[in-house]
Amino acid sequence: MLIVFIIVAAFIILYCVYGAREVDQYNKSQYRKITKNSFWDVEFDKGKNGEYKIYKSLFQYEMDGASFLFNCYLPMENKGTTEIDAIMIHHSGIYVFESKNYGGWIFGNERNVWWTQSLLGEGYSAQKERFYNPVWQNRTHIKYLRKKLGLLDGKIYSVIVFSDRCEFKDVTIFSDDIILTYQSQLAVSIQEYANKTIFSQEKIKEYYDLLYPYTQLTEEQKQEHIKNLKERLNLRSMQKNKVCPRCESNLVLRVAKKGALGGHEFYGCSNYPKCRYTENKQ
Known part of the structure; x- marks a missing residue:
């Protein structure tokens, strides 16, 4: 019985020391300084x-x-x-x-x-x-x-x-x-x-x-x-x-009027000409 008690007590002490070190390390971190989050907020x-x-x-x-x-x-x-x-x-x-x-x-x-x-x-x-x-x-x-x-x-x-x-x-x-x-x-x-x-x-x-x-x-x-x-x-x-990955505006279906792709459909940003993102129609 005494041996069991000693083992349990040792585990409790180790846990307390380890936990204290973790909390102390956390409280000194840049993460804590900036976020103001407590150690237990972060844990859970x-x-x-x-x-x-x-x-x-x-x-x-x-x-x-x-x-x-x-x-x-x-x-x-x-x-x-x-x-x-x-x-x-x-x-x-x-x-x-x-x-x-x-x-x-x-x-x-x-x-x-x-x-x-x-x-x-x-x-x-x-x-x-x-x-x-x-x-x-x-x-x-x-x-x-x-x-x-x-x-x-x-x-x-x-x-x-x-x-x-x-x-x-x-x-x-x-x-x-x-x-x-x-x-x-x-x-x-x-x-x-x-x-x-x-x-x-x-x-x-x-x-x-x-x-x-x-x-x-x-x-x-x-x-x-x-x-x-x-x-x-x-x-x-x-x-x-269908959202533009560059500016998050709508992508709208358009038809190419010139060049080798003339007549083909593609998606273009509705924010054109400010944003010139395009992608092929799948």
């Missing part, structure tokens, strides 16, 4: 937990002079804001993270509006759920980040981070500035990009100071963002998923 919220895991995976870059920002709400040209999960400003460039806490099999293509999550159901039947292409989602984030920072091209990487609980079954990425990875492989995936020097420490601080106020919204402003986001998602559904 999947979205916040995913953001904090990104930070923990990349802590080595903070030691290398990087600065982090979380839940950055940038103003859009039209009504509302776009929220960036996490940003790392490093001497090698700016990394914009989109965190996806999905399980199951993942199917998707950089050029498709919707990706698919497939879960194994009863009787081995697949339960499939569609979700908006995270590459396009992050492309919108980067568009407004570029506008805010005055960066016209290059220097910004789109990083799509999926949970280790999922498996990429058929996912195709074409662009060199897009990094698709699992949570556990995030640090390794970024390492090959992080050896060059583009920004000075002064420039990192300048960008950080410029963006920091957009991470400090009131609860009322955050609720307004959620409301506007729901309206945009409903609009996408009503438009049969």
Whole structure:
């Protein structure tokens, strides 16, 4: 009986010490400083937990002079804001993270509006759920980040981070500035990009100071963002998923009048000529 008591007591002590260390480490982090989230809020919220895991995976870059920002709400040209999960400003460039806490099999293509999550159901039947292409989602984030920072091209990487609980079954990425990875492989995936020097420490601080106020919204402003986001998602559904990935305006069916493709139908942005995005009719 005494042995059992000693073993249980030892486990309790170890848990208390480990927990105290984890909480202390969290309270000293940039994530805590910016988000103001408590340790237990992060422990029991999947979205916040995913953001904090990104930070923990990349802590080595903070030691290398990087600065982090979380839940950055940038103003859009039209009504509302776009929220960036996490940003790392490093001497090698700016990394914009989109965190996806999905399980199951993942199917998707950089050029498709919707990706698919497939879960194994009863009787081995697949339960499939569609979700908006995270590459396009992050492309919108980067568009407004570029506008805010005055960066016209290059220097910004789109990083799509999926949970280790999922498996990429058929996912195709074409662009060199897009990094698709699992949570556990995030640090390794970024390492090959992080050896060059583009920004000075002064420039990192300048960008950080410029963006920091957009991470400090009131609860009322955050609720307004959620409301506007729901309206945009409903609009996408009503438009049969045909939305411009560059500016989020409607895509409309048009007919080419000239050239080798004369007479062929294609989708063009309704915001033309300001936006010249097109895609072929499938």
